[in-house]
Amino acid sequence: MNHQKRAVVDPPDSRGLREVRLDGVTVGRAWSLRELRRLLTRSGFSEKTDPAADPAVFWYGGGPDTWPDQPxxxxxxxxxxxxxxxxxxxxxxxxxxxxxxxxxxxxxxxxxxxxxxxxxxxxxxxxxxxxxxxxxxxxxxxxxxxxxxxxxxxxxxxxxxxxxxxxxxxxxxxxxxxxxxxxxxxxxxxxxxxxxxxxxxxxxxxxxxxxxxxxxxxxxxxxxxYQPTTAVEKVHYHVAFGIPYASPDAHKSIMYVPVTVTLENTGTVPFWILASVVKVYSTSSKFRPKETSIHWREGEGESQLYTGPPITNLVYWGSLEEPGGWLDPGLRSVRQKILQLPRDAPFDSLEASSDLMTMRKDRGSIGSEFNTSHWSWEPDEATERVDCATCGDIGINLGPLRYNSNLLNVTRKPRHVLSVRYVNDDVEWDYEVAVSPLDERGKISGDFEPEGRFDFVQMGAASATVSFAQLLKQLR
Structure with missing residues (x-):
C-alpha cells in the first residue's frame, strides 16, 4: 500500500451513506464496510487492506461498525x-x-x-x-x-x-x-x-x-x-323521378322508371352513413264520380271527393348507401334505382322517399366489420349477437366503434355500433341505430349510449311524387 495515502471516512448522512475522501479529495461513498473496501481498492489500496484495522483509514462520526443503512x-x-x-x-x-x-x-x-x-x-x-x-x-x-x-x-x-x-x-x-x-x-x-x-x-x-x-x-x-359542435352537418338531399322508357321487347308491356337520389355533403364535417333506405310506394284509389261529400273517416287523414280511400303498396325497397360508407365535405353521391312496372298497372301515382342516419366522423371510427351486412334468415355469428325475436326479417350491420379520443377507449368497455334495417311492413320504422357494449353473453346489451354523445343525425326524408298518367305520357 502507498503509505502516503490517507483515507477519511466521514459520518453517515441521513440515509446511512458515508463519504470517503482520499488525501482530501472525495472518491466516493459507501453503504457498508464491504463497499468501503471495494472503493479503497479502486483508489489504489491493496486488495488485502482491512479498513477496520488499517491505520491509514481515519474514521469520523462513528467507527467501522457504524453503518445505519437499511439496505x-x-x-x-x-x-x-x-x-x-x-x-x-x-x-x-x-x-x-x-x-x-x-x-x-x-x-x-x-x-x-x-x-x-x-x-x-x-x-x-x-x-x-x-x-x-x-x-x-x-x-x-x-x-x-x-x-x-x-x-x-x-x-x-x-x-x-x-x-x-x-x-x-x-x-x-x-x-x-x-x-x-x-x-x-x-x-x-x-x-x-x-x-x-x-x-x-x-x-x-x-x-x-x-x-x-x-x-x-x-x-x-x-x-x-371536447368536440366543437358549432360546425354542424349540412347536406343537399334530393329525390327525383326520371324519364321512363319502354322495354325494347315490343312483346313486353313493361316500362322502366328511373329514381335518382342525390346526397351531397355541403358542410365542413365528414360523416359516416350508418343506415339508409329508399322506398317507392304506389297509390291507387277507386273513382266515384257521383259522390256529394268527402268521407273523412274513410280517408284516415287524406280524402278526396270523387275517390275512395287511397290504397298504397310497396313496389321498391333498398338502401341508398350500404352501412359503413362515409362522405367527406364537398363530395356527392348519386344513386339511380330502376323500377320495372307494367304499363297497365292500376296506379294513380308513385311516391319515392329516402331517409338516412349519419354520425360525425370526428366523434369516432367504425371497424371494417360494420361494412358487411348480415341477414336474419341466414344466421351467423353477427346475427346471434342481436336478440330481436319480434323484429321479423331484418338486415344487421355490426362492428366495433372506437372513440376519437383514446382516453375514452381506455376508461370504457369496448363499444359496438349496431344498424338494423327492417325489411318488412310489420314495424312502423325503417331502421334503428344504437351503440352499446356487449354483455357477458357476447350479445348487444340494452345499455345504449345517448345519441348526442356521437352526434347521430337523422336526415330529413327526401321525397318525390309523380302521377302514373304523367309517366305514361313521357314514355319513350
Missing part, C-alpha cells in the same frame, strides 16, 4: 418506485400511441403526442428514482422523481374520474386504478425525502410541479374530450 428497506422502496414509474411510462405510451397517427382530429393527435412525451419523461423519472435511492450522482434526481410521481398521480386521477362516469369493469382499468393507488403512496414516500431542498426557490418548484400537472390534466380533458 432491504431502501432497495424495496427503490424497486417499487422504479417499477411504478416504468409502468406509468408504458401506460402513457399505450394510451397516446393510437391517437398519435390514428386520431381523426388535430387536437386528438396533439393529445397523443403529449402522452408519448409524458411516457418518455416517466422513463427518465424512473432513472432519477434509481439514482436518488442509490448513490445520488445527480443533484436533482429526487426532485425529478417527485415530478414523475406527480404526473402519474394527475393522469391516473383524470383516468379514474373518466372511469367513474360509467363505472364499467374491464381488465384495462386495473392498470390505472392500481397506479393511482401506487401514486398516492409514492407521493408520500418521495415527499418525505424533501427532494426540493437545494433547489433555488423550492416552494415555487413544488407549486410549479402541482400546477403543471393540473394544467396538463385540464388540457388533456379539453383537447381530447
Amino acid at each position: 432491504l428497506q431502501r432497495r424495496t422502496t427503490m424497486v417499487l418506485l422504479v417499477v411504478g414509474l416504468l409502468g406509468s411510462a408504458v401506460l402513457l405510451v399505450d394510451i397516446g400511441y393510437p391517437d398519435l397517427f390514428g386520431a381523426l382530429t388535430f387536437a386528438g393527435r396533439i393529445t397523443g403526442w403529449m402522452f408519448i412525451v409524458g411516457g418518455f419523461l416517466q422513463a427518465l423519472a424512473a432513472v432519477a428514482a434509481f439514482d436518488h435511492w442509490s448513490k445520488r450522482s445527480f443533484k436533482y434526481s429526487g426532485a425529478f422523481a417527485l415530478f414523475g410521481v406527480i404526473i402519474t398521480l394527475v393522469v391516473c386521477s383524470l383516468l379514474l374520474a373518466l372511469w367513474l362516469q360509467e363505472r364499467e369493469y374491464f381488465p384495462y382499468c386495473l392498470s390505472y386504478l392500481s397506479l393511482w393507488v401506487w401514486s398516492l403512496w409514492a407521493t408520500w414516500r418521495v415527499s418525505r425525502e424533501k427532494p426540493w431542498r437545494g433547489i433555488p426557490h423550492p416552494r415555487g418548484f413544488a407549486l410549479g410541479a402541482v400546477a403543471s400537472g393540473l394544467v396538463a390534466a385540464m388540457n388533456l380533458a379539453y383537447s381530447g374530450l
